[in-house]
Amino acid sequence: xxxxxxxxxxEGLQGAELTYTVxxxxxxxxxxxxxxxxxxxxxxxxxxxxxxxxxxxxxYAKVKAIWETNCSKWAETxxxxxxLETQIGPPEVALSTDEKSISIVLTAPEKWKRNPEExxxxxxxxxxxxxxxxxxxxxxxxKTWSQCVTNRTLVLSWLExxxxxxxRVESFVPGPPRLARPSEKRCVRTRKDQTSALK
Amino acid sequence: xxxxxxxxxxEGITLQELWDAFWAIKDxxxxxxxxxxxxxxxxxxxxxxSDAESCYLIHALLKFYLNTIFKNYHDKAADFRVRKSFxxxxxxFVVLLSKLQPSQENKRFSGHDSxxxxxxxxxxxxxxxxxxxxxxxxxxxxxxxxxxxxxFYHL
Numbered sequence: 366x367x368x369x370x371x372x373x374x375x376e377g378l379q380g381a382e383l384t385y386t387v388x389x390x391x392x393x394x395x396x397x398x399x400x401x402x403x404x405x406x407x408x409x410x411x412x413x414x415x416x417x418x419x420x421x422x423x424x425y426a427k428v429k430a431i432w433e434t435n436c437s438k439w440a441e442t443x444x445x446x447x448x449l450e451t452q453i454g455p456p457e458v459a460l461s462t463d464e465k466s467i468s469i470v471l472t473a474p475e476k477w478k479r480n481p482e483e484x485x486x487x488x489x490x491x492x493x494x495x496x497x498x499x500x501x502x503x504x505x506x507x508k509t510w511s512q513c514v515t516n517r518t519l520v521l522s523w524l525e526x527x528x529x530x531x532x533r534v535e536s537f538v539p540g541p542p543r544l545a546r547p548s549e550k551r552c553v554r555t556r557k558d559q560t561s562a563l564k
Numbered sequence: 565x566x567x568x569x570x571x572x573x574x575e576g577i578t579l580q581e582l583w584d585a586f587w588a589i590k591d592x593x594x595x596x597x598x599x600x601x602x603x604x605x606x607x608x609x610x611x612x613x614s615d616a617e618s619c620y621l622i623h624a625l626l627k628f629y630l631n632t633i634f635k636n637y638h639d640k641a642a643d644f645r646v647r648k649s650f651x652x653x654x655x656x657f658v659v660l661l662s663k664l665q666p667s668q669e670n671k672r673f674s675g676h677d678s679x680x681x682x683x684x685x686x687x688x689x690x691x692x693x694x695x696x697x698x699x700x701x702x703x704x705x706x707x708x709x710x711x712x713x714x715x716f717y718h719l
Contacts, residue, residue, distance in 0.1 A: 393603025421607060423708075425600060444594045449707055494719070540583045540714060541707070 366451050367477040368417045370426045371410045372440060381432040387411040392423035392444060405431065414477055420447035420491070453488060453536040455548035456497060464526045464556045469519045471497055474536055492538045498545075504529035504552075513537065526558035567660070569622050569716050570615035574663040579710070579717050582656050586706050588649035589641075594704040596644075599697055604689045605705045609682045610712040617679035618716060619664065624683040625709065626661040630654065632690075633699045640700075653706065 374383060387403035390396075403411035417424050427441040454474035461468045473489040489495050500511035501521060505528045512519075524530065531552040535545045567574040613621060634654040641650035690698045 390600060392600055393606060395601050423603075443591055444597075444600075444704070446707055448711060494714070539580055539719075540710075541587050 366418065366420055366447055367412070367414045368445070368447060368451070369410055369412050369414070370428065370442070372428050374409060375430050375437055378430070378432060383407065384431050385409065385411075385428050386431065387413075387426060387428045388439075389413055389416050390425040390427075392425065397427070415479060417445070417447055418479070420451070422447075448491075449541045450543065452544040452546060453492075453495075453538060455546050456534055456536055458532060458534050458548050458551050460532060460551055460553045462530075462553045462555050464558055465522065465524050467501075467521045467524060467530055467532070467553060467555065469499065469521065469532060469534075471517045471519070471534060473517075488536065494539055496537045496539070498535040498537050500533050500535075500547075502531040502533075502550075504531065524555050526555050529554045565717070565719055567713065567716050568718060569618040569664070572619035572622075572664045574660055576663070577656060577660050579714060582653060582710055585649040585652035585656070586710060589644070589646040589653075590704070590707060592644045592646060593700060597697070597701045597704045599693065599701060602689065602693065602701065603705070603708075604686055604698070604702055605708040605712075606685070606689070609685050610708070613679070613682070613712070617682070620676050620679035621682055622713065622716075623661065623664050624679070625686070626657050626664075628683075628687065628690075629702065629706075629709075630657055630661065633702050637699055637703060 370387060370389075372385070384405040384407055385403070386405060387400050388397040389400060390398065398416070400411060400413060400416060411426075411428070413424075413426060423444050423446045425442055425444060427439040429439045430437040456474055457472035459470040459472075461470075473487045473495060476486040476488055476491060478485065496513055496515050498511055498513050499519060500509055502509045503525070505525060521530070529552055531550050533547045533550050535547040537545060565575070565578060567577060634650075634657065637650065638647070641647045690702060693701065
């Protein structure tokens, strides 16, 4: 739910000293509102996370460019609905292994926080239908398979001993097409087969 | 996969299909809605709806959408080149409405009064606008409706 407005500089004004001013609007309310930290700024982005933190509302944002004594028209976004359009971050992935299986424990990503002292809110609390796409790569056979799970724990069984497996997990919420960011690849090697070791 | 709106159970509707259909028309329809200072499905209409109220409310909303919005929007949907998605949405609403049967007839509208007040808030806001603008706005708010409906959907 970190919501950042981004834009590109207007064409044909290279070399001009440009600044920008941003406003935002809550759908169903009456006025455009200023974002004081994004008034006469030179960067081309503005963090509106605080202003759009009520994810059940819908929002618009607009930006205009100012140079010398001129200013451009407003450039306005479409209607933005954080609850439906936020990008879901990856879960935390913990792996443990033995000879022929790997245990995966997933922790749902947390909602963006205004400041670190704020209590954490798990995205699981916001999206009760949160699921995970787990993809597993067998480095020996060079094969990948994936499965969609709802639980936080998953055991991959019937694996090959002494083999490197790499796991990547993506959070997923059914419904409108939401962007998702997969987790970092985590690799672990299954243990050697103890029975062959005893021979 | 089924909806469970209090006493009313509906099977055979795939919510993902509704989302996909709406998402195909969302940007076009919402861009046509210039009255951004009015939201028909305001938060207080769909917030904290009890199970008992939910069947009456979804029944009233779907009936209104079909009779007042979808019925009169076919040509416009063709103009916007979104007729296929629009029809998918409308047909699913028709099926959903037809299947809204409570397990016991008298239970369907037990939350009637409070649910009716919620629906009337929506209908009153709709009637205060020019009919065509209101139809476009209501169609553009189907994402709000589906988000609420999703709470009653079980995979």
